[in-house]
Amino acid sequence: MSSSASADAIVLGAGPAGAAAAFQLASAGRRVILLEQQEAPGLANPCGGGMAASVQRWFPFDLTPAVDQVIRRVRFTWALEDPVTAELPGDAPFWIVRRRVLDVFLSARAQEAGAELRCSASAEAVGREGGLWHVRLAGGETLRAPALVVAEGSGSRHATALGLGPQRPRYASTISVELDCPVAEPDTARFEFGLVQHGFCWAFPRQGGTSIGVGTFIGQQPADADVVLNALLPSLGLAADAGRRRQGRLRIWDGHHPLHRQGVVVAGDAASLCDPFLAEGLRPALMSGCRAGEAVDRWLAGDGEALAGYSLRMRQDWGESMAWGKRIAQVFYRLPRVGYQLGIKRPTAPQRIAQILSGEMGYGDIAQRVIKRLLFQRG
Ligand SMILES: Cc1cc2nc3c(=O)[nH]c(=O)nc-3n(C[C@H](O)[C@H](O)[C@H](O)COP(=O)(O)OP(=O)(O)OC[C@H]3O[C@@H](n4cnc5c(N)ncnc54)[C@H](O)[C@@H]3O)c2cc1C
Known part of the structure; x- marks a missing residue:
């Protein structure tokens, strides 16, 4: 390390992507500073918290202390009717995490491995x-390190400026509500497709409550979010106006782009990795965070190809599937009623959906058949 460097690597953002990267780097013996602008990790990150249990494979420690609820069943509806239920296979459950818990938990593992977490x-x-890299903090202090990981989430200030990921990011818009309430079916996650134009709503149970939200994937803010929630909440036995509604923006995957430059990589939402069909962002954040950390460690050890290898691996293992996810989203959300009937109401669909949500299958495995069906068999 250069004598004027504060660390080997500085990680911007202690969300899932940044904490995972910091853990990998610290475990490899690197000096890491993990910066978080909030007073504590995960304090104000709106999120439904749904995550495939298969993310466990990237971590040497047990993630279940951060898991709030195990989901065994997923129910889809069209305008609150016409339900389709998918049983998730026993070995591939879907977890619900609370972001305050997950982000603190991962940051604590990074700290135990030797990373320095700086909040505020x-x-x-x-x-x-x-x-x-010179990183100037709000207080005026400047930190220096040969390597930088940008993991600032969807509101990233630096990814685009550093030429990382898409230069004109595409966003989904969200409205979310956290409710403390009795939960009728604690092991069932719900997805509702017929109420939202160009998107869907979700209701994910957690201990003592439910995370509810509306996501729109084509165009801007859903003008009808209040109308949608006023219909959805009573169907869950809740008051139509319950809870505080929070708006959010989510960078979604929109093409293959380099995720590295000289001495810097971008991970998670800041890299626009979020699934453009179902808004799954935690799994790619954890995957990219772990891989970014590994790649930066190898780069620091003198492997000049390591960072380009990171961009390539993320393209192969995540981007290729998202390219199909984007095509499915564009067709499905323009013809959602047809999509629901021909895509979700098929006898084999619940099994396929369970495999996608559990991470066992990618969109590429199903996409060509789904798109052909949506485009050519409308009737
Ligand atoms: C309403 C909603 C519901 C969602 N539900 C789900 C779901 O159920 N399942 C799922 O898989 N995904 C879901 N997502 C997506 C998921 O939340 C994100 O994909 C995920 O949080 C990405 O993790 P990240 O670490 O990249 O970014 P973030 O979680 O956004 O973390 C980035 C961190 O960086 C910090 N930061 C930013 N800039 C700076 C800076 N300059 N200096 C220091 N710190 C900085 C932020 O404070 C933040 O803590 C949802 C998103 C929304 C908006």
Whole structure:
């Protein structure tokens, strides 16, 4: 390490992607500073918390202390009717996590491995000089390191400026509500497709409550979010106006782009990895965070191809599936009623959906058949 460097690597953002990257780097013996602008990780990150249990494979420690609920069944409806239920196979459950718990849990593992977590530390300006990244914090202090991981989430200030990921990111818009209430079916996650134009709503049970939300994937803010929630909440036995509604924006996958430059990589939402069909962002955040950490460690050890290898692996293992997910989303959300009838109401669909949600299958495995069916068999 250069004598003026504060660390081997600086990680911007202690969400799932940043904490996973910091853990990998610290475990490899690197000096890491993990910066989080909030007072604590996960304090204000709106999220339904649904996540395939298969993410466990990327971590050497048990993730279940951060798991709030295990989902065994997924129910789809069209305008609150016409239900389709998919039983998730016993070995591939879907977890619900609380973000405050998950983000703190992962950051704590990174700290135990040796990472330095700095909260209330917002990275305001980033630049490279003399072979080192210079990160200026809100208080004026400047940190320096040869490597940088940008994991700032969907509101990333630095990814685009550093030429990482898409230069014109595409966003889904969300409205979410967290409700503390009795939960009738604690092991069932719900997806409702018929109420939202160009998107869907979800209701994910957790201990002592439900996370509810509306996501729109084509166009801007759903103008009818209040109308949608006023219909959805009573169907769950809740008051139509219950809870505080929070707006959010989510960078969604929109093409293959380099996720690295000299000494820097981008991971998670900041890299626009979120699934453009079902808004799954936690799994790619954890996958990319772990791989970004591994790649930066190898780069610091002198492997000049390591960061390009990271971009390539993320393209192969995630981007290829998302390219199909984007095509499915474009067709499905333009013809949602047809999509529901021909895509979700098929006898084999519940099994396929369970495999997608559990991470066992990618969109590429089903896409060509689904798109042909949606385009050519409308009737
Ligand atoms: C309403 C909603 C519901 C969702 N539900 C689900 C779901 O059920 N399942 C799923 O898989 N995905 C879901 N997602 C997507 C998921 O939340 C994201 O994909 C995931 O949080 C991405 O993780 P990340 O670490 O990349 O970014 P984030 O979780 O956004 O973390 C980034 C962190 O960086 C910090 N930060 C940002 N800028 C700076 C800076 N300059 N300096 C220091 N710190 C900084 C932020 O404070 C934040 O803590 C949902 C998203 C929304 C909006």
